[in-house]
Each structure stands twice: as structure tokens, then as C-alpha cells.
Amino acid sequence: MTVRVLALLVRLLARDGWGRAMLAEVAALEEPRAQRRFALGCVGALLTRSASWLRISGVLLVAAVPTLLFAGPGGSGDVAGLAIAGTAIAVCLVAVVHVEQMPVVARAACAGGCLWWAGLLASEAVRSHPQWALALLAACVAAAAWRGGLLAALGAAFVTCLAIFVVAVGTYAVLPQLAPAVAPANAVHPVIENQIESTDPYVGELLLAALFGIVLIAAIRTTAGPMAQPPRNR
Missing domain, CATH: 1.20.930 (Transcription Elongation Factor S-II; Chain A)
Structure with missing residues (x-):
């Protein structure tokens, strides 16, 4: 779910290589808590652009x-x-x-x-x-x-x-x-x-x-x- 939500936000806000790198990084994390923490950081970074x-x-x-x-x-x-x-x-x-x-x-x-x-x-x-x-x-x-x-x-x-x-x-x-x-x-x-x-x-x-x-x-x-x-x- 975390990956899908982040993918939707990246699709909306970051149609570039940086957004794809975020998705690859969060998908590589196996622990759900780590995924959520990383995804929240990504969302914060997206909203500063x-x-x-x-x-x-x-x-x-x-x-x-x-x-x-x-x-x-x-x-x-x-x-x-x-x-x-x-x-x-x-x-x-x-x-x-x-x-x-x-x-x-x-x-x-x-x-x-x-x-x-x-x-x-x-x-x-x-x-x-x-x-x-x-x-x-x-x-x-x-x-x-x-x-x-x-x-x-x-x-x-x-x-x-x-x-x-x-x-x-x-x-x-x-x-x-x-x-x-x-x-x-x-x-x-x-x-x-x-x-x-x-x-x-x-x-x-x-x-x-x-x-x-x-x-x-x-x-x-x-x-x-x-x-x-x-x-x-x-």
C-alpha cells in the first residue's frame, strides 16, 4: 500500500528520474515501517519542490x-x-x-x-x-x-x-x-x-x-x- 500511494504521488508531482529513483528505493526496503518512514520523507521532499x-x-x-x-x-x-x-x-x-x-x-x-x-x-x-x-x-x-x-x-x-x-x-x-x-x-x-x-x-x-x-x-x-x-x- 505504501509503495502504491507513493507511486500515485510521484506520478502526479514528479514525472522525472528523481521520482523513479524514489520508487525504486522504497520498493527495495523490506520492512513496512522502514517503507513508511522513507515514503514520508519522499512526500516531504516532493512538497518542497x-x-x-x-x-x-x-x-x-x-x-x-x-x-x-x-x-x-x-x-x-x-x-x-x-x-x-x-x-x-x-x-x-x-x-x-x-x-x-x-x-x-x-x-x-x-x-x-x-x-x-x-x-x-x-x-x-x-x-x-x-x-x-x-x-x-x-x-x-x-x-x-x-x-x-x-x-x-x-x-x-x-x-x-x-x-x-x-x-x-x-x-x-x-x-x-x-x-x-x-x-x-x-x-x-x-x-x-x-x-x-x-x-x-x-x-x-x-x-x-x-x-x-x-x-x-x-x-x-x-x-x-x-x-x-x-x-x-x-
Whole structure:
């Protein structure tokens, strides 16, 4: 049990040779008490790494999605829509574990999320044109690609889409009066209907995040496959 729990944490927080060395070391210990003591030390070491906290932040970002999506007005939609959203969230949970070059990805996603949030708070034009987020996404991906290459760009695309979804839907949840006036004039609850209609376009960001997540997982597994194969004897 100790080895399995540590393996789960290493999978989440340390996708590198150091994490694999931890697992090999704890598996070599035969006494359960020694295994537990060593595993606790490993967990403490993992939690002192900045990359670990960045990955935990990514998990929390994904965890915010269902709260914002299902707890707000209009969250109990049709079954098909809920199934699609649930599948996208599940994909994002898997993909966040596969993100590599976390510092580069985190800087790009934080910049994108903060800029979009500032735009939502300051500009009615930004609130009325959610499609402008795609231009910001492209800029964040380009910056990540320049700093870290393809895997960093895919990770930045995935996390930035999540960040834009969370800041937009979260802003309209806390400040529904900021939502653009898109409800019909005869609406019974115009503020609520404006909030629902204004958050709908950002569901596309969630689906886009899931799509980038799938591509990221495939790319990571493709590049890791040849490295994981042992050399052949000649």
C-alpha cells in the first residue's frame, strides 16, 4: 500500500528520474515501517519542490471547473451536455498530470488568465467578444513554444484554455452584473439570463482544453515510448 500511494504521488508531482529513483528505493526496503518512514520523507521532499506546487495548482484549476459549471444557474442542463462536460473534465484531470516544463507553462497560462481577467473587469468590448480569447491563447502558446518547444506549447494551450474558462465563468458568477446584456427584453430574470448566455461561449474553451489535453497526452506518450524501451543487444 505504501509503495502504491507513493507511486500515485510521484506520478502526479514528479514525472522525472528523481521520482523513479524514489520508487525504486522504497520498493527495495523490506520492512513496512522502514517503507513508511522513507515514503514520508519522499512526500516531504516532493512538497518542497516548486514544480510540485505548480502541478497541484493545475489540479485545483481543473477542480474549479465542475464547481463553476454545474453549481451556477443553468448548471442542470440536458443529460448529453452534462456527459460531454464531464468527459472533458475527466480528460483535463488526466492531462494535467502529463504537463511537462511546468514553470514555462505556468508563466504562459498565468499571463493569459490574468490578462483576460483584467480585460473582463475593465472593458465592455472584451466582455462582448469572448472570441478574442483565441488571439490571447495564440500569443501564450507562441511564447511557450519559443521558451520550451512543442511540449511546452501544448501544455500552455491546455492550461491557458482552462485559466480563461475559470476566470471568465468565475467573474460572471461573482459579478453577474458585468455580463453583457444579451437576454431578450422580456426576460423574467435578465441578470441571471445574461450570466447564463455570457458563460456559454466559454464552454468552448473547456472543450478546447480537453482537445489540447488529448494531443498533449498522445505527444508525451509518443516521445516517452522510444526512451522507455531498453537497448537491444547486438
